[in-house]
Amino acid sequence: MKIAVLVKQVPDTETKIVINANKNGIDESNIKYIVSPYDEYAIEEAIKIGGETTVISMGPDRCIESIRTALAMGIQKAIHIDTQGKSYDSYQTAAALAKVIKDGGFDLVLTGKQGIDYDNGQVTQMAAELSGASQVMVIDKLTINGDKAKVERRIAGGSKEVYESGFPLFLGCEKGLNTPRYASLPGIMKAKSKPIEKKSADELLGGATALVEFTNFELPPERAAGKRIEGEPPQQAAQLVKLLREEAKVI
Amino acid sequence: MATYKVDERDVHFNIFEYLNIKELTAYDKYKDQNEELYKMILNEGLKFALSEFDPLYVAGDREECHMKDGVVIVPKGYKEAYAKFAENGFVGIDTPPTYGGQGLPCMINTATMEFFTGSNVPLLLYAGLSRGVANILEAFGSPELCQAFCANLYNGKWSGTMCLTEPQAGSAVGDIRTSAKKNADGTYTITGNKLFITGGDQNLTENIIHTVLARVEGDAPGTKGISLFLVPKIWVKPDGTLGERNDVNCVNVEHKMGIKASATCTLNFGEEGKCRGFLIGEQSRGMKMMFQMMNEARLMCGVQGEALAATAYENALAYAKERIQGANTAIINYPNVRRELALCKAWVEGMRGLLYLTGKSIDLAHGHPDDTIKEKAKNRVELLTPICKAYCSDVGFKITEMALQIYGGYGYVSEYPIEQYMRDVKIASIYEGANGIQALDLMGRKLASKAGQLFREFYEDLTQFVASQEGNTELKNEISALKKAIDTVAQVAMKIAEWGMSGEKTKPMLSANYFLELTGHTTLAYILLDQARVAQAAISNGSKDSFYRNKIRTARFFVAHVLPMVQMRAKNILSEDLSSIEMEF
Ligand SMILES: Cc1cc2nc3c(=O)[nH]c(=O)nc-3n(C[C@H](O)[C@H](O)[C@H](O)COP(=O)(O)OP(=O)(O)OC[C@H]3O[C@@H](n4cnc5c(N)ncnc54)[C@H](O)[C@@H]3O)c2cc1C
Numbered sequence: 001m002k003i004a005v006l007v008k009q010v011p012d013t014e015t016k017i018v019i020n021a022n023k024n025g026i027d028e029s030n031i032k033y034i035v036s037p038y039d040e041y042a043i044e045e046a047i048k049i050g051g052e053t054t055v056i057s058m059g060p061d062r063c064i065e066s067i068r069t070a071l072a073m074g075i076q077k078a079i080h081i082d083t084q085g086k087s088y089d090s091y092q093t094a095a096a097l098a099k100v101i102k103d104g105g106f107d108l109v110l111t112g113k114q115g116i117d118y119d120n121g122q123v124t125q126m127a128a129e130l131s132g133a134s135q136v137m138v139i140d141k142l143t144i145n146g147d148k149a150k151v152e153r154r155i156a157g158g159s160k161e162v163y164e165s166g167f168p169l170f171l172g173c174e175k176g177l178n179t180p181r182y183a184s185l186p187g188i189m190k191a192k193s194k195p196i197e198k199k200s201a202d203e204l205l206g207g208a209t210a211l212v213e214f215t216n217f218e219l220p221p222e223r224a225a226g227k228r229i230e231g232e233p234p235q236q237a238a239q240l241v242k243l244l245r246e247e248a249k250v251i
Numbered sequence: 252m253a254t255y256k257v258d259e260r261d262v263h264f265n266i267f268e269y270l271n272i273k274e275l276t277a278y279d280k281y282k283d284q285n286e287e288l289y290k291m292i293l294n295e296g297l298k299f300a301l302s303e304f305d306p307l308y309v310a311g312d313r314e315e316c317h318m319k320d321g322v323v324i325v326p327k328g329y330k331e332a333y334a335k336f337a338e339n340g341f342v343g344i345d346t347p348p349t350y351g352g353q354g355l356p357c358m359i360n361t362a363t364m365e366f367f368t369g370s371n372v373p374l375l376l377y378a379g380l381s382r383g384v385a386n387i388l389e390a391f392g393s394p395e396l397c398q399a400f401c402a403n404l405y406n407g408k409w410s411g412t413m414c415l416t417e418p419q420a421g422s423a424v425g426d427i428r429t430s431a432k433k434n435a436d437g438t439y440t441i442t443g444n445k446l447f448i449t450g451g452d453q454n455l456t457e458n459i460i461h462t463v464l465a466r467v468e469g470d471a472p473g474t475k476g477i478s479l480f481l482v483p484k485i486w487v488k489p490d491g492t493l494g495e496r497n498d499v500n501c502v503n504v505e506h507k508m509g510i511k512a513s514a515t516c517t518l519n520f521g522e523e524g525k526c527r528g529f530l531i532g533e534q535s536r537g538m539k540m541m542f543q544m545m546n547e548a549r550l551m552c553g554v555q556g557e558a559l560a561a562t563a564y565e566n567a568l569a570y571a572k573e574r575i576q577g578a579n580t581a582i583i584n585y586p587n588v589r590r591e592l593a594l595c596k597a598w599v600e601g602m603r604g605l606l607y608l609t610g611k612s613i614d615l616a617h618g619h620p621d622d623t624i625k626e627k628a629k630n631r632v633e634l635l636t637p638i639c640k641a642y643c644s645d646v647g648f649k650i651t652e653m654a655l656q657i658y659g660g661y662g663y664v665s666e667y668p669i670e671q672y673m674r675d676v677k678i679a680s681i682y683e684g685a686n687g688i689q690a691l692d693l694m695g696r697k698l699a700s701k702a703g704q705l706f707r708e709f710y711e712d713l714t715q716f717v718a719s720q721e722g723n724t725e726l727k728n729e730i731s732a733l734k735k736a737i738d739t740v741a742q743v744a745m746k747i748a749e750w751g752m753s754g755e756k757t758k759p760m761l762s763a764n765y766f767l768e769l770t771g772h773t774t775l776a777y778i779l780l781d782q783a784r785v786a787q788a789a790i791s792n793g794s795k796d797s798f799y800r801n802k803i804r805t806a807r808f809f810v811a812h813v814l815p816m817v818q819m820r821a822k823n824i825l826s827e828d829l830s831s832i833e834m835e836f
Contacts, residue, residue, distance in 0.1 A: 030796060032259070034294075068291060183295050185340030185353045192288050 001051035001144075001167075004106040005043050005075060006097060006124070009059055009066040010036045010117040019217045025087070026217065035066045038112025040180035041173035045142060046110050047074040048178065056100055058093055058201060059083055071191035072183035078196040079104075081204060088201060089212040094126030096204040102131045106168065108149070113138045113172040121172075128170035135170035136163050140177045254668040255305040255370035256565035257558075259297065260798055261600055262362050265607045266293070268789070269782050272611075275356050280618035289359055292344075296363035299339065303332045304371035311373060311512030312671050316453070316504050323452040323504050323514045329374055333455050336374075337407020341367070342382050347389060350397060351405030357617075361610035364551060365603070369558035372675050373513035377410050377450045379551055383544045384411025384462050388481070391532035391540045399487055400460055409458040413544060414445040414482075414518065422688050424538070425473040429465040429520065431480060434527070441465055441482055441528045442521035449682075451516025452484075452501035458493060459484040462544070463520065463528060464537050471535070479537035482520065482528035498526035509674030545683055546636050550609060552679040553639035556647025557602040559676040560654075563669055564595035567654035570661075582657070590812075591657055595650050597809040600802075601775035602643045604782060609635045627708055634697050634705040635774075641689035642771030644679035651676050690763035693770070694747060706744060713737050713777050725803070726783060729810040733780060736773045736817040743769065743821050757832060762824040769820040776814045779806040 011017065011026070012034045018027040035043075046053045055070035057063045058081035067078045081096055088096070101109055109128070114121035121137075128135035141152035151163050151171060183191070227243070229236045244251050266272050272289055275281045307328045314326035336342070345360035346352030367375045385404040388397050403409040420426040429443025441463060445451070452459065461482040470476035486494040503517040520526045532540050571583035571592060582588050612635070615628035651673040655662035662669040680686045698706050714737060720730045743766060750759050779802075786802035 030260075030798075065287065065291065068287070072291065072295075182299055182335075182339050183291070184338065185292060185295070185344065185355075188288065188291050188295065189353065192285070193283075 001049065001108060002104070002106045003046045003049060003051055003053045003108045003110065004101055004104065005039070005046045005053065005055045005070060006109065006111040006127075007039045007043065007055050007057045007063075007066055007070055008036045008112070008115040008117070009033045009057065009063040010115055013116065017219070019219060023217050024214050033062060033065065035069050036112050036115045036117070038114060038116065038173055038175070040112075041175065041177045042110035042112055042171075043070050043073055043075060044178045044180040045173060046108075047181070049108070049144060052076060054079060054104065054106070056081065056097065058088075058096060060085065064196060067196055068188070068191050069183050071194050072187040073181055074187065078194065079199060080196050081199050081201050083201045086201070088205075089210040090120050090122040091126060091211045092201075092205055092208050094123045094130055095206070095208040096201050097123065098127045098130035099204045099206070100199060101127065101133075101168075108144075108167060109133070109170045111170065111172050113174045124170050124172045131168065133168035133170050134165045135172070136165065137172035138174045139171050140174045142171065142177065253301065253305055254308060254562070254566065255301060255366075256562050256569070257297070257366065257369055258561070258565065258599075261603060262293065262365065263290075264782075264785075264798070264802075265603055266358060266362055269604065269785050270358060270607055270611045272356065272358055275358075275611075275614055275618060278618040278620060280354075281356060281614075284355070289355075292355065292359055293362055295339075296341070297366045299336070299341070300366035300370040303335060304367055304374055307332055307374065307512075308371045309668060309671065311371070312509075312675075315506070315511040316514040318501070318504050321501070322454055323501055323516060325453050325455055325514060326512045329512060330455050332371075332374060333377060333410075334407050336367075336378060337381075337405065342378050342405045342407065343385060346382065346386050346405075349389065350385065350401035352385075352389075356610070357613040358607055358610040361550070361554060361607050364554050365558045365561070365606075368551070368555050369562045371512075372555055372559065373510040376510065376513045377453065377455055379548065380413055380450050381405070381407075381409070381411040381460075383413060383547060384460055384481075386547070387462060387479075387540055387544045388531065390543060391479075392481070396481060396529060396531065399491070400481070400483075403458070404460060408456060409460055410450055410453070410456040412448050412450050412459060412461045413541070413548070414448050414451070414461050414463040415541065416447045417444060418446050422685055424464065425475075425477070427464055427466065427477065429463065431465040431467045431478060431528070431530075433467070438527045439465075439467070439480060439530060440521065440524070441480060441526045442524070445518045445520065447505070447682075448516045448518050449513055451514060451518045452504070453514045457485075458487070461499065461518070461528075462531065462541075464541060467534055474538045476535055477537040478534050479531045479540050480528035481531050482526065486527070498523050508677060509671070510678055546632075548683045549636050549640035549689070550606065552683050553602070553606050553609075553643035555679040556643035556645070556676060557599065557606055558647075559672045560595070560602070560647040560650035561599045563651040563654035563672040563676075564592070564599050566667070566669060566672075567595065567657040567662075568592055570667075571657055574659075574661075588657060591653050593805075593808050594812060595653055597779065597805045597813065598646050598650055598775070600782070600805055601779050601809060602646060604778035605635070605774060606639055606643065608778060609639050630701070630705040630708055633700065634693075634709055637689040637693040637697065638767060638771050638774060640683065641680065641686040641693075641767050642775075644676070645686060645768075646771075647676050648673070648680060686767075687764060690767040691760065693767050694759055694763040698744060698747065699751065703748070710737065710741055713773075716777060716781060720780070720784065723784070723787070725787065726780060726806065729776075729780060729783075729807055732810050732814055733773070733776050736769075736776060736814055739817055739821045740770055740773050743824055746825060757829065758827060761829070761831070765820040765823050769817045772813055772817050772820075776806075776810055779809050782806065 012032040015031050020027045053075045054077040055075045056079045057067050111124045136151050139151045139153045143150045149165050152160050154160050229239050311326035316323050343352030345355050345357045348354040381404045385401045417427050431439040431441050463480045463482050464477050466476050486497050488494045498521050500519045501516045505515040574582045576582050612628045612631040619625045655669045717734045783803045783806035786799035789799045
């Protein structure tokens with residue numbers, strides 16, 4: 001089986017985000033980048049399934065670091081879709097990825113359920129659609145049996161949906177699917193000399209244009225100080241209702 | 252709740268900017284490595300520390316090690332975490348790749364050890380000793396011993412210990428009574444009792460490989476007659492599988508102030524006369540070999556001091572920003588709290604610089620193509636080792652105490668991690684040679700070594716740095732304060748040499764701790780000013796990063812608030828006051 005893992009490099013959740021001067025993005029200096037955490041489940045699953053595995057990442061040169069992490073964990077091959085300083089929206093990203101995936105003849109494409117930076121959660125579905133494959137999102141169990149994959153996803157109320165699908169298939173992975181391994185030191189040493197195939201995003205796009213434009217970025221308002229309600233439970237409840245009605249005006 | 256915190260930016264600043272690790276990749280030894288690789292390793296190391304070591308830290312302290320049916324049981328989760336740690340290749344980061352080391356620079360090892368030590372020092376100790384034993388075998392052991400033991404020490408199946416201390420022989424290692432007698436098959440029969448042995452017994456690994464100092468019957472008394480032996484807990488058969496139990500027994504595990512998840516054991520060797528071991532290297536050369544292991548361990552004691560101080564400081568800083576007292580004011584806005592935080596910050600950054608710089612000197616001593624540079628780097632490591640060990644462990648303790656003070660009453664209760672940091676760091680000033688012994692080593696051995704060459708080279712480098720900063724107007728006062736401190740160090744060193752020549756013994760011993768302290772302050776001031784120089788260059792290249800501005804402030808603060816202690820300690824020494832000797836206690 002040929003498996004592709006789509007990996008996005010995102011700012012570490014601990015990083016302090018500063019908005020750039022044009023307010024159309026973030027200031028990228030002094031940001032620590034990591035592999036988007038949900039993508040780690042995708043990487044782990046691909047390694048567990050085995051076969052021929054390839055990591056694909058679209059982004060500037062710095063995302064090679066994330067590609068190397070995937071290689072160090074145990075993915076075999078790598079493709080870097082270089083954005084060469086330009087930014088693309090989810091649709092364009094999906095279009096470029098779909099092209100590489102179709103050309104590469106991948107059977108299974110594993111991704112995180114969403115990137116933790118913009119949280120759009122669109123690329124997997126769009127890329128699947130554009131490459132004529134099936135897709136299931138937010139999965140936390142996968143079993144492959146010959147030419148069929150059985151996947152599970154949790155839905156509201158504690159129940160789950162079970163799907164069976166043929167290939168090609170795109171799956172958006174959720175926490176709980178597996179426990180991602182660490183990139184071991186020997187793995188990291190070996191990964192440093194593995195070749196990374198480079199492709200140009202512009203060329204892959206074939207003229208697809210952006211559907212979304214970012215016009216303004218703002219930091220969320222600072223959280224106001226909380227209020228502590230004292231007293232016995234009945235008084236606390238009464239006080240809470242009063243506050244919800246009179247101050248928060250939500251009931 | 253995660254407790255471990257570290258200023259990753261400062262770690263990277265040290266490695267990639269101040270000490271420019273890239274230089275190393277020009278040498279044969281590191282030519283297949285690059286900065287991208289080092290970054291990835293630092294990232295993975297920190298990630299591992301945060302996700303595997305830190306979560307066990309507080310729980311392990313509460314659970315402690317205990318004995319059950321003659322075996323020491325470590326706290327829950329430690330066994331699994333240790334196995335994962337070794338599996339990921341962290342045991343021998345900077346040791347040769349032959350048997351499972353990774354062959355990376357010591358600088359990278361020092362930084363990752365800061366993460367592991369800071370997030371769970373008791374757990375890290377098991378690994379530190381395993382690495383030490385493997386490394387000592389690689390340096391001095393026969394190929395057969397290496398073949399039989401090294402790989403399993405690196406891969407986490409087995410672990411190591413270092414057995415020096417006996418009830419009557421602590422600082423005075425020469426007084427050990429453990430004895431060895433050669434058997435017909437070339438092995439030795441070992442008999443004796445060892446005390447306070449870290450990792451002496453545990454249920455982490457399936458076998459334990461002890462290195463034991465003992466005296467072959469008939470050999471000279473004192474340190475001269477000591478040999479080093481390898482004593483496995485379970486005998487290893489020629490095919491590598493485990494055989495019968497050796498006659499080594501753990502009879503007690505200590506209850507103690509800190510590092511409670513690290514087993515501190517009393518071991519009896521040869522209760523039934525059946526304990527066997529192998530001689531490592533040559534007979535009667537045990538101290539020399541053990542010193543190699545101890546020098547590394549001493550550097551790691553320094554890292555323990557710095558790493559725990561660093562996380563204590565970062566925790567206190569976060570707390571000070573949140574804790575409101577009076578007029579809706581976070582306590583970080585009170586000048587005395589700011590001053591305390593600044594002391595913590597300046598000392599931590601200075602110590603980090605010192606330890607990583609020593610790491611780099613070790614790399615140069617191993618990997619630089621030029622023999623004179625190699626030699627000089629080796630001398631520098633020799634000189635700085637007791638300072639790393641004693642200064643960083645003493646100051647580290649002081650900082651955890653200061654960080655606790657910033658928490659007020661909340662620091663004293665065990666809901667917050669601060670009191671544990673303070674308890675866990677204290678041991679670093681005691682084991683691996685108490686700090687008083689380190690001070691004697693610096694003054695007695697290192698200062699006099701090679702007719703004063705180690706010290707002279709160091710003095711020249713610092714003087715040269717001062718000269719190179721003549722045009723630095725922004726830090727003019729600080730540079731001249733450093734110059735004064737360097738001169739004071741030299742003046743005191745002269746006095747010590749004078750005492751030495753006139754046969755005066757008491758005064759040097761009275762002064763040793765002070766001398767180590769004042770040399771430490773001066774070295775840190777030099778390092779922080781050198782870092783400020785790098786920051787100035789970044790600023791003049793257009794960087795707006797406030798990190799660099801703060802580096803300059805940090806150096807300035809240290810020079811104003813800590814460096815003057817050099818003059819005070821010099822006064823203490825030069826007073827030649829003997830009243831503590833004359834005093835009737
Ligand atoms: C938790 C823990 C773990 C340990 N792990 C190990 C281990 O793995 N292996 C091992 O072999 N040992 C280990 N030790 C033992 C440790 O190395 C010794 O405790 C240490 O060397 C000091 O020896 P001592 O306790 O006998 O103190 P002493 O030697 O009695 O020293 C007491 C004080 O007197 C001072 N002093 C002693 N002699 C002199 C002198 N000549 N000049 C000036 N001052 C002097 C010392 O500085 C010290 O302050 C461990 C100890 C502890 C508590």
